[in-house]
Amino acid sequence: MTQLYNKVALIGLGLIAGSMAKAMRRAGLAGEIVGHARSAETRKTALEIGLVDAVFDTAAEAVKDADLVVLCVPVGVMGSIAQEIAPHLAQDATVSDVGSVKKAIIDAVQPHMPDHVHFIPAHPLAGTEHSGPHAGFADLFNNRWCLFTPLPETDRAYVDRLKQLWSEMGANVEEMDAEHHDLVLAVTSHTPHLIAYTMVGVADDLQRVANKEVIDFSAAGFRDFTRIAASDPTMWRDVFLNNKEATLEILGRFTEELFDLQRAIRRGDGEQLFDHFTRTRAIRRSIIDAGQDTNAPNFGRYPKEGD
Ligand SMILES: NC(=O)C1=CN([C@@H]2O[C@H](COP(=O)(O)OP(=O)(O)OC[C@H]3O[C@@H](n4cnc5c(N)ncnc54)[C@H](O)[C@@H]3O)[C@@H](O)[C@H]2O)C=CC1
Numbered sequence: 177m178t179q180l181y182n183k184v185a186l187i188g189l190g191l192i193a194g195s196m197a198k199a200m201r202r203a204g205l206a207g208e209i210v211g212h213a214r215s216a217e218t219r220k221t222a223l224e225i226g227l228v229d230a231v232f233d234t235a236a237e238a239v240k241d242a243d244l245v246v247l248c249v250p251v252g253v254m255g256s257i258a259q260e261i262a263p264h265l266a267q268d269a270t271v272s273d274v275g276s277v278k279k280a281i282i283d284a285v286q287p288h289m290p291d292h293v294h295f296i297p298a299h300p301l302a303g304t305e306h307s308g309p310h311a312g313f314a315d316l317f318n319n320r321w322c323l324f325t326p327l328p329e330t331d332r333a334y335v336d337r338l339k340q341l342w343s344e345m346g347a348n349v350e351e352m353d354a355e356h357h358d359l360v361l362a363v364t365s366h367t368p369h370l371i372a373y374t375m376v377g378v379a380d381d382l383q384r385v386a387n388k389e390v391i392d393f394s395a396a397g398f399r400d401f402t403r404i405a406a407s408d409p410t411m412w413r414d415v416f417l418n419n420k421e422a423t424l425e426i427l428g429r430f431t432e433e434l435f436d437l438q439r440a441i442r443r444g445d446g447e448q449l450f451d452h453f454t455r456t457r458a459i460r461r462s463i464i465d466a467g468q469d470t471n472a473p474n475f476g477r478y479p480k481e482g483d
């Protein structure tokens with residue numbers, strides 16, 4: 177039990193804040209955990225289920241005397257919350273966030289931060305399609321990455337303490353430049369979500385296949401798409417509005433590749449299809465071999481040829 181912060185204020189009480197609260201409690205990392213959410217119902221629920229020790233009607237009240245403030249709201253409202261809390265932040269408070277995009281959040285939050293606080297952007301690469309105060313669980317961050325995109329002038333002691341918090345909540349931590357983060361996530365998370373949203377929309381629009389058939393006969397691939405496409409619409413709208421450049425670049429490449437495969441199907445070019453699928457299979461195998469997919473039934477070990 178290492179208490180790292182005396183008072184943690186979580187702004188936004190949904191999946192990520194709820195999981196952080198539970199993981200922090202499990203490891204005894206915070207003296208007190210308080211929170212703010214926009215809706216009275218969420219605040220009431222968070223208190224009733226013991227997610228936080230106290231709730232406040234405003235973010236400004238919640239951050240008072242907190243030595244760690246974590247913004248756990250949709251990407252598009254980070255800037256206005258930062259502006260609201262700025263005059264109420266304690267001396268040497270750490271202010272962090274968990275947003276899925278980093279450059280736009282830094283641009284929106286940093287200008288509001290007074291000199292006496294330490295703003296350290298972070299992003300846990302862990303989540304589910306569920307949201308709200310009931311969605312969180314203590315194991316969410318276990319063996320998942322939490323990426324940090326600190327500004328070069330930030331006092332390292334504060335970065336290290338926040339990294340220790342995430343490590344003790346179960347995550348592996350790494351630092352990178354914010355713009356690079358946004359490109360990496362456009363490839364690994366944002367564009368794949370858009371593809372899932374698109375495919376589920378296609379199935380829904382197709383008159384010749386009834387919705388009941390889509391539900392009854394959905395194979396594993398489509399099922400995964402529907403899970404992803406059930407994610408929170410506000411959150412994902414904000415991700416695309418705030419990671420425009422990188423997602424458009426990756427979507428452009430995706431579309432070119434898709435046209436190539438479409439042509440291969442039309443021409444009956446089995447060799448091109450086979451070669452493409454062989455290359456992509458190797459990527460899946462290296463993810464499993466690196467122990468990065470904890471949901472895989474064969475987690476940590478991919479059967480080798482001849483197994
Ligand atoms: N859901 C996921 O899988 C992941 C989400 N993230 C990021 O974490 C952040 C939070 O996401 P979740 O916890 O999933 O969302 P959520 O929808 O479960 O919770 C968001 C919370 O913010 C509150 N909120 C929304 N607008 C607000 C406002 N204007 N003022 C005050 N509170 C407001 C909501 O009432 C709710 O309590 C987002 O920035 C998202 O990009 C990061 C990693 C994974």
Ligand SMILES: O=C(O)C(=O)Cc1ccc(O)cc1
Nearest residue numbers: 276300301302303304305365
């Ligand atoms: O549920 C899934 O498949 C996810 O991909 C979760 C997720 C969503 C958004 C993030 O910024 C990070 C992780």
